Amino acid sequence: xxxxxxRHEALGVVFQVxxxxxxVLLCQRAEPPFEGAWMLPGGLLLADERLGASAGxxxxxKADIPEIAHLEQLETRSxxxxxxxxxxxxxAYLALVTPGARARLPADTAWHPVDELPPCAFDHRxxxxxxxxxxxxxxxxxxxxxxxxxxxFTISQLRDTxxxxxxxxxxxxxxQRILTRRGVIxxxxxxxxxxxxxxxxxxxxxxxxxELVVTNPFAAFRPRGxxxxxxx
Amino acid sequence: xxxxxxRHEALGVVFQVxxxxxxVLLCQRAEPPFEGAWMLPGGLLLADERLGASAGxxxxxKADIPEIAHLEQLETRSxxxxxxxxxxxxxAYLALVTPGARARLPADTAWHPVDELPPCAFDHRxxxxxxxxxxxxxxxxxxxxxxxxxxxFTISQLRDTxxxxxxxxxxxxxxQRILTRRGVIxxxxxxxxxxxxxxxxxxxxxxxxxELVVTNPFAAFRPRGxxxxxxx
DNA sequence: ACAAGTTTTCGACCTATAGTCGATAACTAT
DNA sequence: ATAGTTATCGACTATAGGTCGAAAACTTGT
Numbered sequence: 001x002x003x004x005x006x007r008h009e010a011l012g013v014v015f016q017v018x019x020x021x022x023x024v025l026l027c028q029r030a031e032p033p034f035e036g037a038w039m040l041p042g043g044l045l046l047a048d049e050r051l052g053a054s055a056g057x058x059x060x061x062k063a064d065i066p067e068i069a070h071l072e073q074l075e076t077r078s079x080x081x082x083x084x085x086x087x088x089x090x091x092a093y094l095a096l097v098t099p100g101a102r103a104r105l106p107a108d109t110a111w112h113p114v115d116e117l118p119p120c121a122f123d124h125r126x127x128x129x130x131x132x133x134x135x136x137x138x139x140x141x142x143x144x145x146x147x148x149x150x151x152x153f154t155i156s157q158l159r160d161t162x163x164x165x166x167x168x169x170x171x172x173x174x175x176q177r178i179l180t181r182r183g184v185i186x187x188x189x190x191x192x193x194x195x196x197x198x199x200x201x202x203x204x205x206x207x208x209x210x211e212l213v214v215t216n217p218f219a220a221f222r223p224r225g226x227x228x229x230x231x232x
Numbered sequence: 233x234x235x236x237x238x239r240h241e242a243l244g245v246v247f248q249v250x251x252x253x254x255x256v257l258l259c260q261r262a263e264p265p266f267e268g269a270w271m272l273p274g275g276l277l278l279a280d281e282r283l284g285a286s287a288g289x290x291x292x293x294k295a296d297i298p299e300i301a302h303l304e305q306l307e308t309r310s311x312x313x314x315x316x317x318x319x320x321x322x323x324a325y326l327a328l329v330t331p332g333a334r335a336r337l338p339a340d341t342a343w344h345p346v347d348e349l350p351p352c353a354f355d356h357r358x359x360x361x362x363x364x365x366x367x368x369x370x371x372x373x374x375x376x377x378x379x380x381x382x383x384x385f386t387i388s389q390l391r392d393t394x395x396x397x398x399x400x401x402x403x404x405x406x407x408q409r410i411l412t413r414r415g416v417i418x419x420x421x422x423x424x425x426x427x428x429x430x431x432x433x434x435x436x437x438x439x440x441x442x443e444l445v446v447t448n449p450f451a452a453f454r455p456r457g458x459x460x461x462x463x464x
Numbered sequence: 465a466c467a468a469g470t471t472t473t474c475g476a477c478c479t480a481t482a483g484t485c486g487a488t489a490a491c492t493a494t
Numbered sequence: 495a496t497a498g499t500t501a502t503c504g505a506c507t508a509t510a511g512g513t514c515g516a517a518a519a520c521t522t523g524t
Contacts, residue, residue, distance in 0.1 A: 044236050181510085
């Protein structure tokens with residue numbers, strides 16, 4: 001292999017809110033190094049393949065994930081010894097899937113709540129940390145919640161989703177007011193039938209857009225009236 | 233060259249505020265492809281070299297930039313034909329230098345205001361766009377201005393720096409109040425002698441920290457009292 | 465029916481952040 | 495002294511967002 005030439009892998013940090021907990025998809029290694037530890041799904045970049053497509057391809061192959069609601073590049077790790085065997089650069093992607101998407105998983109693959117991560121291989125634990133940071137930030141200033149929520153949902157369900165992803169309690173009142181004012185969510189004409197134990201039926205909401213939109217741009221030092229949502 | 237093996241380059245988007253305008257360092261190409269067009273400084277990654285170090289090394293070699301006040305990874309471009317000769321992955325870095333740092337530039341290298349970019353080679357124009365976006369956002373919620381401002385400065389000078397980087401007018405009153413309240417800047421005991429045409433002497437300020445600190449974290453949906461500055 | 469329990473929804477209040485504007489301070493030059 | 499210039503500061507306002515409790519709309523049990 002020529003000296004100035006490197007293998008490159010795409011890794012996916014796939015998040016899904018399962019049972020009110022933010023969880024990440026991990027594969028258990030069967031061989032050294034890091035035998036028995038868990039790793040992010042991913043694999044090598046091919047010639048003529050883009051990194052985003054490579055991440056999607058490996059996720060589809062490894063976990064048969066039907067549809068990824070959102071995929072964005074996180075960062076590239078370049079520590080020469082991050083893989084003890086040979087040098088491999090890694091570009092991590094943040095991938096979000098909605099609760100409806102039930103993937104058929106191989107035996108070595110499982111969801112793990114991010115608060116109880118098992119021992120992780122390589123630098124994957126810190127990559128998961130970066131992904132959580134990115135997700136938390138974007139939940140606050142974009143409509144990225146659409147990629148974690150089902151097609152329609154009640155405010156309570158959305159509150160649980162946000163609380164799981166943000167890692168702290170969220171007020172349903174606040175969430176409803178802020179997201180409707182920003183135009184991120186909108187009510188449908190449907191309501192749920194009341195829960196098993198009774199209670200008022202909840203109106204069903206949906207996300208106004210399923211494309212990523214920056215709805216609360218950083219506005220410091222900006223003159224009044226200059227604001228406005230930007231599509232990314 | 234093996235098939236699953238790629239060259240990789242580190243590119244630097246070096247910003248400096250010059251003459252009240254945000255400017256970027258570019259090198260003019262002497263050979264095809266894109267002969268005569270301007271490109272970002274950078275070069276190939278070496279074995280056993282990290283990407284950040286590679287970006288720094290190429291900047292030091294190409295432009296003899298004395299000190300880079302801030303360097304952070306932006307994104308990795310992987311379009312197979314972004315370089316028409318052979319496939320090269322590129323990881324872009326945002327680099328900021330203070331106005332005091334006067335680099336000795338080779339003949340083919342020059343500063344260009346970002347509002348009047350010359351024709352750019354490869355995908356470098358869009359990379360510069362990404363870098364501007366990142367800088368604008370971070371000026372609003374971090375203390376990153378330290379990397380664009382001199383050691384000490386007046387509020388008016390800082391206003392000009394922020395206005396240049398943000399691309400819109402900035403109120404000195406607002407800037408002073410917000411940045412002092414956040415603890416980003418603090419007054420020194422010195423004042424300037426008045427300007428040539430007279431006027432009240434201005435107190436000199438300095439940045440409280442020259443490490444990147446998130447001073448205005450995204451706070452939506454967070455319970456009261458949970459906030460707090462985070463070091464990155 | 466009616467009361468009690470549950471969940472949702474909404475209004476009212478309050479605080480913090482930040483944009484605007486004008487008055488005042490502190491200098492130079494004539 | 496007076497005018498011009500720049501800096502600084504307080505007051506006002508707008509808005510986003512956190513908190514709380516009341517009211518609405520159901521179910522279940524008596």
